[in-house]
Amino acid sequence: MLRLTVNGRDHDLDVDPDTPLLYVLRDDLALNGARYGCGLGQCGACTVAVEGRPVLSCVTPVSVLAGRSILTLEGLGTPEQPGTIQRAFVAEQAAQCGYCIPGMIVRAHALLVQNPDPSDAEIRRSLNLNLCRCGTHLRILAAVHRAARETRGAASEDDRS
Amino acid sequence: MWRRLASRRERNPGRRSPWWRRLIVGFGLLAVAGGAAFFLAWQPAIEPVSTPDRASFQPDQIRKGAALASAGFCSTCHTTDETKPFAGGYPLKTPFGTIYGTNITPDRDTGIGTWSLAAFRRSMREGIDRAGSHLYPAFPYTHFTQLTDGDIEALYAYLMTRDAVRAEAPEPDLPFPYSIRPLLAGWNLLFLRVGPLPAGDSGDPVLERGRYLSEALSHCSACHAPRNALRAERAELHFAGGMAEGWWSPPLDRSSPAPVPWTRETLFNYLHSWDSAHGGAAGPMKPVVAGLGRLPEADVRAIARYVAATMGLPAPDRPAPAEKPTDIAPARADEIHRRGAGIYRGACASCHESGGRVPFTVASLGQHTTLAGPLPDNVIRVILEGVHPPEGEVGAIMPGYAGVLDADQIADLLAYLRVRFTNAPAWPALKDDVRRIGAEEPKG
Incomplete structure (x- = not known):
């Protein structure tokens, strides 16, 4: 048995330890946010965060993740109560086909945790590993800028109260 | 050498000069050396000129x-x-x-x-x-x-x-x-030996052109030769391999551990872009390949010709790549290798077991020189940082595993790769090496 901590919940799983995390998320935990894109760690659609750092779940065996906290798209909000970055992606209409968006959102989340006020160049560098086939890159950039502004705004409101 | 001088002196005790004479000679020599040093060290300024149009x-x-x-x-x-x-x-x-x-x-x-x-x-x-x-x-x-x-x-x-x-x-x-x-x-x-490259005797103009470019211009041995305590290249070990910015620079002579012998064609492919038998440049060799890209193609071919000639035929004692690359010798298949094999199957195999079908992968990891080399540094750096082509250019993409695998896991993986894909001896201190390299400040 292998224990995985995903979005704050522990799961004891009977899976082959060599299985890439993506399959366990989608097949065993019904967390379908992370997408299967290329299966080769080249496109970023499967991005999740492990202890705050972006990780490509399609090329990460679950055996190396025991005891570490994993965050997926579902951990950032729900359709009823979307998180700040998800709201920003909706507000900027950053999705076209939407397949790459979960990876984009999780990587943007990891970036904003590290760097709450990233420059345009820093956002581009961070998202460089996530491909978008539809060409909505400029809207995605705008959404990450908006999310950064709103996260900072919420943080300064917290300071005032 | 000192012992030899001393014994010669003992054999000729009658010719030993008195101490005061030796002192005077000593001081004299020191003064001459000091004067010579000053003379050598002093160099005139060259008059400033107006910037040429x-x-x-x-x-x-x-x-x-x-x-x-x-x-x-x-x-x-x-x-x-x-x-x-x-x-x-x-x-x-x-x-x-x-x-x-x-x-x-x-x-x-x-x-x-x-x-x-x-x-x-x-x-x-x-x-x-x-x-x-x-x-x-x-x-x-x-x-x-x-x-x-x-x-x-x-x-x-x-x-x-x-x-x-x-x-x-x-x-x-x-x-x-x-x-x-x-x-x-x-x-x-x-x-420093001031002056032109001594004329070669190969009689092959392409090889001589390659020698000139490799030695005088592209200074290959600045990284591919070991240096002495004063950081000068060791001339007697020209092309015997060295270090560059924390990366191992493989030998370019007969001592190359490349499992697949390099030829002038594969060297040209590598220096020009990527070679299907050996892979592509990483680390400080990447800007080298980019820099050579502005030379006429014939010049890059000449460099490849020269380096292939210095490599010559492989050394007879060079370990061959593992014969059956899919089997682990049972005696070596211990717990470490089981853990390493699991990481390999989950993290590496989707690209590296594709038999070279995934773009920019070679058929077997056993073909890479670095995996057969004496130091694990290059492989550790590639696993930690990944491989990323320059912005806007085509090239190999490999994700870095710095945030995914810890030092123990990378050490297990490397131990497994070494056993499975090479016949070279195990790297002795993998965990320390991974920790040392992982603790460096991130680049860029």
Whole structure:
């Protein structure tokens, strides 16, 4: 048995330890946010965060993740109560086909945790590993800028109260 | 040697000179050496000139200089900000301290705008700047001294026609005595041979062209040869392999551990872009391949021809790649290798077991020279940082595993890769090596 901590919940799983995390998320935990894109760690659609750092779940065996906290798209909000970055992606209409968006959102989340006020160049560098086939890159950039502004705004409101 | 001298002295006790005479001779020698050192160290300034006009250079000559500057890798140390080429400031860390690439744009105050061709030629040939001050040998003038007059003139034409950028390079950050530049006269006396590349006797003009480019211009041995305590290349181990910025630079001679022997064709592919049998450049070799890209293709072929010739036939005792790359020898299939094999199957196999069908992967990891080499550093760096093509260019993409695998896991993986894909002995201190490299400041 292998224990995985995903979005704050522990799961004891009977899976082959060599299985890439993506399959366990989608097949065993019904967390379908992370997408299967290329299966080769080249496109970023499967991005999740492990202890705050972006990780490509399609090329990460679950055996190396025991005891570490994993965050997926579902951990950032729900359709009823979307998180700040998800709201920003909706507000900027950053999705076209939407397949790459979960990876984009999780990587943007990891970036904003590290760097709450990233420059345009820093956002581009961070998202460089996530491909978008539809060409909505400029809207995605705008959404990450908006999310950064709103996260900072919420943080300064917290300071005032 | 001292013992030999001493015993000779004992055999001839009658010829031993009195102590006072030896003292006088000693002081005399010291005075002569001191005087000679001063004479050697002192170099005149070369008069400043007005910056030559762009129109005074032929466009062909400027173009030739551009290719030479690219394949001499000037910008590696003389450019930090891509928008200000050659304005200097790159911090080069040496075992003695940090020195900074100088401004070689034609700015009159902070660059080389007042340098005549003669001053530029002296800097390339002797490592002396226009004002007569010694340059540090991190600037590879021990190689550039062999450049032809025509090539030095073309480089001068190219640099003097760049945009002048006002930028003062920081002073070298070196402790005493390395901060005393005149001492470099002694270094030069020991290690600098001023003048052209000695003529070769191969009778093969392509090979000789390759030798000239590899030795005088692209200074391969600056990284691919070991250095002595004074950081001079060890001439007797020319091309025997060395280190560059924390990466192992494989030997380019018969001692190459490459599991698949290199040929002039595969070397050309590698230096030009990527080779299907060996893979592509990583680490500090990536800017080298990019720099060679501006040379005419025939010149890159000539370099490949020369390096293939220096490698010759493989050394007879070189371990062959593992014969059955899919089986682990049962005696070695212990717990570490089981853990490593699991990580390999989950993290690596989707690309590296594709039999070369995934673009920019070779058929078997066992074909990579670095996996068969004496140091694990390059493989560790590739696993931690991944492989990323320059922005906007086609090339291999491999995700880095720095945030995914911990030091123990990477060590297990490497132990497994070594056993499975090579017949070379196990790397002895993998966990320490991974921790040491993982603890370095991230680049960029």
